[in-house]
Amino acid sequence: MTDIISWSSIEGLEKAMGVPAAHAFAKRLLGFLEVKVAEIPAAFDGGDVDAIRSCVHKLASNAAALGALQLSAAARDIEALCHAGKTAEAAARKDALSDLAAQSLEILRAKLP
Amino acid sequence: MTNPSAKTVDSILHIVLIEDQDVDKIMIEQAFSMLEQPVILHIYSDGDEALKEIRTSAQVLKPDLIITDLRMPNKAGQDFIREIKEIDGLDEVPVAVLSGFTEEFVKMEPMLRHEVVALMGKQELYSDFPKFLGEIKRLCAQIKPH
Numbered sequence: 001m002t003d004i005i006s007w008s009s010i011e012g013l014e015k016a017m018g019v020p021a022a023h024a025f026a027k028r029l030l031g032f033l034e035v036k037v038a039e040i041p042a043a044f045d046g047g048d049v050d051a052i053r054s055c056v057h058k059l060a061s062n063a064a065a066l067g068a069l070q071l072s073a074a075a076r077d078i079e080a081l082c083h084a085g086k087t088a089e090a091a092a093r094k095d096a097l098s099d100l101a102a103q104s105l106e107i108l109r110a111k112l113p
Numbered sequence: 114m115t116n117p118s119a120k121t122v123d124s125i126l127h128i129v130l131i132e133d134q135d136v137d138k139i140m141i142e143q144a145f146s147m148l149e150q151p152v153i154l155h156i157y158s159d160g161d162e163a164l165k166e167i168r169t170s171a172q173v174l175k176p177d178l179i180i181t182d183l184r185m186p187n188k189a190g191q192d193f194i195r196e197i198k199e200i201d202g203l204d205e206v207p208v209a210v211l212s213g214f215t216e217e218f219v220k221m222e223p224m225l226r227h228e229v230v231a232l233m234g235k236q237e238l239y240s241d242f243p244k245f246l247g248e249i250k251r252l253c254a255q256i257k258p259h
Contacts, residue, residue: 006240008240008241009239009240009242012240012241012242012243012244013242015242015243016147016242016243016246017143017147025143028139029136029139029140032135032136032139033136058134058135058136060213061134061136061137061213061235061239062136064213064235064236064239064240065136065137065140065238065239067239067240
C-alpha cells in the first residue's frame, strides 16, 4: 500500500530551490489543494458526471504535486469511472475520497505549518 | 513570465505552453523561472485558444517552442499538434508533449509522435522536480531563438 504522502515531491522541490523557498512554494500548492478538496461535496452532490470528472481530474494533479499519492490515485480511479459512464459508482466514492483528502491535508499542513 | 537577466532580447526564448491545470502551470512556470536562459512563457488553457492566438501573432512573433498537454478541454493535444503542423511557417516550430497519462504517448499516432521533440511525463514534474528541471534545461539548450 502506498503511503498517504510520498515526501519525494517536497524533497525534490527542496533540492531544487532550497528548503525555505520550497516550503513557501509547496504551501502555495497546498492552498490550491485545499480549494479543490472543498469543492468535492458540490461536485458530487449534483450527480453531474462532468462536474465530478472535472473535480477529480484537477484534484488528482493537485494531490500528486504534493505527493498525496493515495488521494491522487483515488481521484484518477473515479475519473476513469466517469469516462466509463459509471456515474453512480463514481458518486458513491465521495465519502471515501473526502476522508482520504482530509487525512492528506492534515499530514501536509503539519509538514508545512 | 520573464526571467530577469542581462541577456539580449535576441536570446530570449518565446515558449507557448498549453495547459489546463493551474497547479501544473505554476510548477512549469517555476521550472522555467529557474533557468539561466531567459524565457517568456505564453500560457493558454486550451488548444483552440492557443491556435487562434498563434495564428494571429505568428508573423510578428513566431514561438521558439510549443509545449502542450495531451488531455485538455475543447481540443485534444494530438489534434492541436496536427493543426499546428499544417500551418505554413509554424510547421517547423518544435513541439514537446507533457502529459500525466503516459499511456497516451503510446496511443499517439506514430506520425505525430515523430513530430514531437520531447515526451515529458507529469509524474516527473510532481515526484522529481530536479529531474524535470534537467529535462527542461536540456530541451531549451536544443532550441535556437528565432
